[in-house]
Amino acid sequence: MQTPIVDFVRKYADKNGVRAHMPGHKGKSLLGAEKGDITEISGADVLYNASGIIKQSQDNASKLFGTYATFYSTEGSSLCIKAMLYLVAKGKRNPTVLALRNAHKTFVYGCALLGIEPVWVYPKNSEHLCECNVSADDIDEALKSLDKKPFAVYVTSPDYLGNMLDIQSIATVCDRYGVPLIVDNAHGAYLAFIKENEHPIKKGAAMCCDSAHKTLSALTGGAYLHIGDKGKVFADGAKNALSLFASTSPSYLILQSLDLVNADVEKNLKRFEEVKERVKKIRINLENNGFVCVGNEPFKLTLDLVKSNVLSENLAYVLDKNGIECEMLDNEYAVFMFSTASKDSDFKCVQNALLSVQKTERKPILAFEFNKIERVMSVREAIMSESERVSVSASLNRVCASPTVSCPPAVPIVVSGERITQQSIALFARYGIDEIEVVKE
Ligand SMILES: Cc1ncc(COP(=O)(O)O)c(C=O)c1O
Structure with missing residues (x-):
């Protein structure tokens, strides 16, 4: 080449x-x-x-x-x-785009800049903000229900946790x-x-x-x-x-x-298949040892910490001791990313560290719920409005100005122009968000 x-x-x-x-x-x-x-x-x-x-x-x-x-x-x-x-x-x-609700915030900014209105498809059985587990039939239904044909369908796949859609x-x-x-x-x-x-x-x-x-x-x-x-x-x-x-x-x-x-x-074309096999092996080994992995993306290893009975602080301690920095670790999930540049020893090191982590019985956390939110104004209008920063506790019924994300994964909980609900507030707490930019009244 x-x-x-x-x-x-x-x-x-x-x-x-x-x-x-x-x-x-x-x-x-x-x-x-x-x-x-x-x-x-x-x-x-x-x-x-x-x-x-x-x-x-x-x-x-x-x-x-x-x-x-x-x-x-x-x-x-x-x-x-x-x-x-x-x-x-x-x-x-008046362009519209049919988009899955787990879109990265850049998508929302793009819509604001271009005056596009997103028409959201919400997840049905997802367990995390990043996930929007929809089938082709769901997209079919969503398209059928619209009076006006959108100018595109926009999906995120793989998502941050490693779920891939049937593209x-x-x-x-x-x-x-x-x-x-x-x-x-x-x-x-x-x-x-x-x-x-x-x-x-x-x-x-x-x-x-x-x-x-x-x-x-x-x-x-x-x-x-x-x-x-x-x-x-x-x-x-x-x-x-x-x-x-x-x-x-x-x-x-x-x-x-x-x-x-x-x-x-x-x-290094051959190496791609090798990495896929190595990650697959780690996943099987972990699952045989009581860990629960999520996602089907070949180079990503994502652990459901709650179902694996692992406390994130215990995992953080083990990772630190072994000199491992993962892509993301929160109370619910840990994401590890590999590539053809990963050394052979990296795979072993991650596997051994994970197998050594102390298990602690964890209670299931509240089911993840993400329902349709009322849109009060367009994304563009909301982003361009005068705005103010308020604490989450004072944000009920206010209109979101900037898309509110936890970073990573930068997926908005509430999108600009939407009215903040009690459920949004629960999600802000779940993803560690204390303050939010709202449209001035
Ligand atoms: C799903 C998703 N889309 C888009 C982006 C933006 O990508 P980039 O950082 O290359 O601009 C990210 C970044 O993390 C992402 O996770």
Whole structure:
């Protein structure tokens, strides 16, 4: 696999010429990475109008992922989500998008910026805010019930806990209604490289975003906007859509790392299957020892701490003692993420640490309930309103201004424009939120 961006930057840096251009560090080192941190100089191409080395590299990525077209983002999936929303809403009056309620807050911000109204599909049997366990039939029912066809269906899969939806069946339903399916696949870039290829584009999505930095070896911020055959109509507008929300100074460190990820993936293709098998083995071992794991995402290990009879403080102690930092640990769940860069010893270390944790009988916690909330004003109107910060205890019946999230996983409990209910207040307490931004009365 060729790495045109990296080759260009290395050659340029080795020349040690006069850098009479941005950035201000001129390649001199404070941090250590400055030599390779250039800008869109002659020959370096232009990210959102790529026709040279960046275009070549994006085309390499497109081939690897099997997409119709792939575009790089140096500002995460967050940028790609806004760009995808713009692409489906462009030229439409009063656009609406049918979205699963576990959408990341970036989706809400994108809706506010573009004047899109989300029409939410709520979870039926979910146990956590991050989860929105719906079937293709649920999407079918939701689409059937709407008077006005939405401009897209937006789902998150995998979710933060590692639950994957049946994208193929959902895509079939969307096709039947003639509505493009957009997938927030921020956590699933690697799915294209396991044997079954579970990547949303392969499964029939029109577009998706992947954070290359979450599960592949890219620097933080590296992401892809992928377009599938069913989203061909969006391909021409994609560069414009990304540049509408992006900085005009893309990071060439991130671009180089995206370029290198192509070569790394191609070289280590076999490793993806190995990681999947190793995580599967840990999961089986833990389950044989009374742990309860959730989710079906191959590279993620998520423990239900309550059902596993593990106190989070006991787990935190063991992880700390073994030098393990997990992705997320709260009172209810622990999430561990692996990748092809995980060392063989990492898998053993996590498994042994988990098996050594002291068990303590835990009482079931209150069932998770998440019902439809009254919308008082549009997302955009609420975000643009005068607002004030109040304590959660004083927020009953007030209208939410900023989407209220606990971070991670940044999934809003109440979305801007919705009226705060007693149930929302219970959820704020459950996710450790004390204050909330509400619209001024
Ligand atoms: C489900 C989901 N979508 C989108 C994002 C945003 O991704 P990024 O950090 O690459 O902008 C995140 C980030 O954590 C996420 O968990």
